[in-house]
Amino acid sequence: MKIGVLSMYKEKEITGINKVTMGLMEELLKLDRENDYVFLGKTDWLPLDMEHIPVLPDAGGSVLLNYAMLAHPLDIVHSHYRPFELSRGIPCAKILTIHDLIPLIYPQWYGSQFEYFDVSIRRCAKEADKIIAVSECTKQDIIEYYDIMPEKIDVVYNGLSPTKLFADDAEGQSVPELENTDFIFSVSGLGPHKNQAGLAEAFLLYKKRHPESKVKLVLTGPVRKYEVVREIFAKNAKVAENVVFTGFVSDAQLIWLYRKALAFIYVSYYEGFGLPILEALSVGKAVICANAASMPEVGGDAVAYCDPHEVETIEAAIDRVVSDESYKKSLEERAAEQASRFSYKKAAGEMMQIYESFRNGY
């Protein structure tokens, strides 16, 4: 079969959904000797050795594929979360991967994306012959919000990409100002659902209760721009001496931060999967994470859970991991094994079975 892959926009630094596409495709291209893969759109920015079909990228959110598919027939189009406009008369199976439905769950925070998810992605989900959810949690959300039959949805978990970044012998690069600092580490996005405010508040509470502690909280990513965090800065004079905002860091620095940290913490209200949790577990780190959405699927029994809506429980989890060495060690011992349950090799094997189910039509 010939399978077309449709992913996100060109990026300078490959992140998010494109990282998932890359991780999955790297393994599929290694494992799959039966099928041919072709990328829909330019591949000059993707480090994948794949044939491509020129596609004019975007028409108000949807990619117009009718013309391309008539000229370059495919057996399957697999969209990694982009709505495609493909007439039903074109003989081609349609697979859509859905990572999360955050704008539908939190319209108060993501109003500008609500329509895109409520109209374009919903239509694409209805048209798809098969939907891939990246977690059971996302599957349940698809059933609830899009009213899709469960039989149409398969769960294929994400893995780690690039795998070499998280390998035991991967070289990290230190962040000089943190070389002599004990810290708890977290990565953050811009969205309010990431709950950076709750995290900062809980950490400051921990510091208030343990004024002798020299531990700091380190946050990477674009959090500096986030208004709620700015407010916390304005209200708490002690933030600056206890919380370090690194901004964006390189992959090599990221791996160094994961390894150097006392523990990793992720108290998001909602995740479709929760890649940072898997990244931290893979380097054998003790992880504190929210007992919400997909995160327990990724963390299993190898992490310390807290309620992301309750600052007290976040603070209690921080306190226990920092002060109870044997507890921290027990989490570290379980981390790598839990992480090993997720890989793009496994995901690629599962995807091949799904593709195979379309061999005799759809």
Added chain:
Amino acid sequence: MERTELTYDGLCGMIGKCLAPVSYEVFQQRRKLLVIAISEEVRFQKSIQKIEECNPNIELIIVAQMELKKVLDGIYNDRYQVVGWNGKYTVELVDRVKSEADISGTDGFLYFTQHSVNLRDKNMINIAQRLQKEADIRVYSDVVGYELYEYHNLPLYSQGIKVYEEINHLISLQLMDVTREGRA
């Protein structure tokens, strides 16, 4: 099928030939640029910095959403005029800019996008064509990764995209008819 392939690839090729990758050094030849800002502050500022490095004497008129204007005023106010705009950028902004800034001598238009060919940029192309009606203006887009493209023959470019969209729509309608006949 071979004929269809040629037509498809030919149309994509024709659209693609209406633009060319160029380096930031092209701005050495420009005197005054009208720039539509993007909310990605870091990307925008780096791009402006690259333009300034290539041509320290260049004049810029920046158009930005009102919220961003406040930020950009703080950064560029002593050097460049920032014109505020609310909502989607449309050709009407040309009149707004004219009313607030001196656009005489403008010989370049720059906007930011995700792809060099992007169906979502019709409004930018419309603005560019409106500007070109009044003066000899070169049109550029800054694509993710600080790649720069110059557009030639905008009427052909926008016609090509229109044809692409219409063909897509016609195929859809035709196949819907076939499906209905099949069911009947």
